[in-house]
Amino acid sequence: MVEVDNLTKVYGDVIAIEGVTFQAREGEILAFLGKNGAGKTTTMRIMTGFMAPTSGTVRINGHDIREESLEARRLIGYLPETAPLYEDMSVQGYLSFCARLRQVPPREVAERVDRVMEDVHIAERRSWQIGKLSKGLRRRVGLAQSLVHNPKVLILDEPTEGLDPEQIIEIRHLIQSLRGDHTVILSTHILPEAQMLADRIVIIHNRRIVAVDTAQNLTAAVQRAQRLRVEVQGPVSDVQKRLQAVTGVQRVDLLEETRMAGRARYIVESDREIDLREKLATAVVESGWGLLELERLELTLEDIFLHITSGRRDRGEAIEPAPAAGGTPA
């Protein structure tokens, strides 16, 4: 259980975060979602006791991070934005150092280190020097470091940042396997990642918390329709009519600015629950036109921000939503 209450941090005359308040329940995964510079790292650094807040409190299982700092810190595993690795040490040596630093009983150190190396799949590199590891492997050692003392609360600052897609999936699986035993708070700027991993999402925008809710509720509130982007080679008005005629399609918008040399892009809206991709493809191909592109548009962080910060239910129709970032299959 992590309780963050009314945190404010001011650097000189720059306000980094303002009135940040939220709770993470025992055993849940909480995603901390926000753009770069929104205040995610600052909040996490305060939660782990690395820096003091200007005002406000953080409690880890009831221990105040300032007043009972050592007790609170004992419960935390932390992966900072840049993994804190000693490049001159071996993987195993480094992890045993971290275990002892976190006061794992001496007799259990070797066992814990072995276990955590298995968990993050670096056991075969145990005697490698950390400085010689690739970025993905380093990130895994960083994660192992935060897990080695089996902490109650795990705070991960952008755990998948800088990894290739395969590694991202691996790390996500690992994080999901922690659900239940650990309270996990992770930060990310990738919406699908938050949707996929987290029980609840905390959205921080312009130094403030703007929403705390489950992924379903957040997206449902914003996205009432499913949107597809279709690029077709063919006469514009005919194509538009044909697409409109497909059952289930609610509206078709032509993206005027993409119109060139007989091809154009269209945004097709349908009900959120149904997948029209196959029907649309068939319709286009049967009419003898060329189907150049067909993509389901994910809701982006931008869309949610726009929605929440402006308080609008309808998004501006002129805005073409970008495909989801992060390269993850929806």
Add this chain to the structure above:
Amino acid sequence: MTIAEREFRALITAPLGFVVMTFFLFVSGVFFVAPLQQNVASMSVVVGNTTIWLVFLLPALTMRLLAEEKKTGTIELLMTAPVTEAQVVLGKYLGVLAYYAVMLFSMMQYVFVLGMVRKAAANPIFPTYTGLVLTVATLVILTLAALQESRPLSIAAAFLGVATLICAGFAAAQMGEWGPVLTGFLGLLMLGAVFLAIGVLTSGLTRNQIISWVSTAAILLVLTVLMSWLTGSMPATPPTLEASPNFGSYLSFGAGWVVYALAQVLGALNLQSYLQNFAQGVLDIRDFILYLSLIGVSLFFAVRGLQTSRAA
């Protein structure tokens, strides 16, 4: 203690440690051999002349301690682990102090060589040759222990180290010089301990290693060489008043007292002069208190520095 062990191991296995150790042995070797060629066989020459080099060498050991952690972000690991700032600083300090002790330990060879040169012992095998072999064996096994992170080897190294020290004791006793040898080493250890504490302090105040090195070396230079030079050029006795004073002589008498008092203060701050006491085999409790309080003050401010960085 975990932190101390890591630092110690890092220094033994890292290139930086090698470089400093090599340079240290080279310099002390020169000061050992040079007097021998003039038929002066004594430890005190080595001890006295090595200090000035420690001014430059020891900051190189301490410069990375905290500055590098700040730069690479590993400080986040230490500051969010369940350890206090004092434990972090003390751990770092003890780690580097242990390495310095190993550097001094490698100087034991000079004691044995000195024993051979003087032919003080009836038996050439013990303690001098035995001691030399033990010194080398200790250093080799210690390095291996650090590289392989092996506990049995560390214990073996510790035993060999103690055996070496016992041999050194015998060798020094046979030369009839165990007093100066003991206090010489003790003095170097204490002086180095002060240097290292100041180094830890500057390393904690910056994230740039070069700045830490330069400022530590500068402080140490002021405390040793500059102080010697200043006090050397000042009167060592209080001024006296002429028999029939006029106004001018009152004035110069007053000025003389100011300079004299200043010389006393600066002299008290001159760390090297204390080492001369040690090198000659004089143990003065006041020297110890001065050294210990310098270490205490430096480390205290280093801890405060870390605490401040958490709050800022």
